[in-house]
Amino acid sequence: MRLLPLIFKRQLASYACTPSTYLSVAVFLVLCAALGLHSNQWMEQDSSDLQAFFELHPWLYMLLIPGLSMHLWSDEHSTSFSNMLKTLHITSAERVIGKFLAAWVVCSVALLLNFPLVIAAHYLGTPDDGVIASQFLASWLLAGSYLSVGCFICALTHQRVVIFLLTMGLLLTLSGLFSVMDALEHQAPIWIVDSMMKLDPIARFSSMDNGKITLHDGLYFISMIFAFLSATIVTLNYKNS
């Protein structure tokens, strides 16, 4: 893990000098504020949290995360550069974790740039800061888990269109699980529905979003990140052998 900070810094700098990062973040922020204000009577209600905005995040991340994760491995498209990296003895774990952390930091920045909403909430009423903080935390963990999925898919293939479609497809499947479960509720045995329901990130996210952070919801996201990052490391090791 000696070279982890170096990979992290390099990836962060790479995000900073790519216009598409700024575009993704800007689109995310604008859509979040616009859709939140449009679809909800947040201004009129004396709301104590930012639920109206945060409940959109699972869907808005589907625009932000594929954009960020496509950029994760774009360095390695050039064979000469990736060969050079291999001669430097950078392990797959260092590469994956360093790049993932950098992308997660970009997500955090995007998330923190929602601060005008917090200020507005304070100006309009008396929000519960604890609930808002837990909403931020839940959204951040959700972003991390989506990002780990994107990271894994990008390690599988180099083709940008395939990456984009796969990431969108997988995330949509995960998000769509909830509606599928609703439809299945009366046909399938209840234990299948229940255990499938536990796998749905959006259901987990909604429960955390309401301001109650439970250990197992947090662990769900962390274990998802861990699982997909390990899968990425294994994939890269297999490719290099």
Place this chain on the structure above:
Amino acid sequence: MIEVSNLTKYVGKKSVISDFSFCAQRQECVGLLGEHGAGKTTLLNLICGITTPTSGHISIEGFNTQAHPVIARQAVGYQPQGGISHHTLSVTGILNFVAAARGLSGAEKRRHVDRVATRLELHPVLNCPVDVLGLGLKRRVAIAQAILHSPSVLLLDEPTEGLNAEQRLKFRVLVQSLSEEMSVIIASRHYDSLSDICTRALVIANGRLMADSSLQDLQRSSRHFQAVTLAADPPLDLLALAVLPGVAGIEEDRQNPGKVTVLAMPGHAVFPAINSLIAHRGWNITSLHIEPGRLNDVVHHLSHEVSP
């Protein structure tokens, strides 16, 4: 110093390197000659640790690349074929990144980067993105990052491809100065450009070592060794050339009528006899040179011994 013993690499079921052994000392410049697809780049990739061998050992400065990968890789510098390209990084960006990955920092890093930039004349392009540079400069950037940490083994993959005569001369001076500090292994298909750089040649074909000898010996084994190629304005009297003592045969150049190559028998020098014939007949010679031996022919011949 580098020692390779019984190296074998399989890709799927196909053997790409089989039972390859050699050893190179410090201050030695070794040419790795072979035709397209002979396994040159694969061998270099194995040595610098990009791929792992199926069996066999590589030790660099006494450290086995499997047992001590970190120390062994630290002692190797590798210039990939075609140089380095990256869509966002500048030349300094790449050099600083590699220096940091090699464990250099602060003033020491700056000193090392500055030293290689001076050595490879990269100062005018230091702030340019690497992608906009030409092939020659990309390759210089690749060599710069390879020698940044003063390795003891330097691997160059096709370093002379596409260079003009002046650049080739500069490259020769560079490699000569580098080979005083480290062992240099140059893989190339452009054998003639290596003839005045390398001291030793390894010929590889189908992943096997076909010959390991000095470059002079390899040239000497060419049937064109000591041959005389000459051209004259009115076409020459070939019969008079053919009956000279020590002449093994005459080849006419189909592309240039009037240009012939007189082959010498092994151990014979035909030039004095040809010289006196020219003086005697009063031929109007437009060009004449004694051939050092054609490496292309030798390598081609050796390569086709294994794959008919």
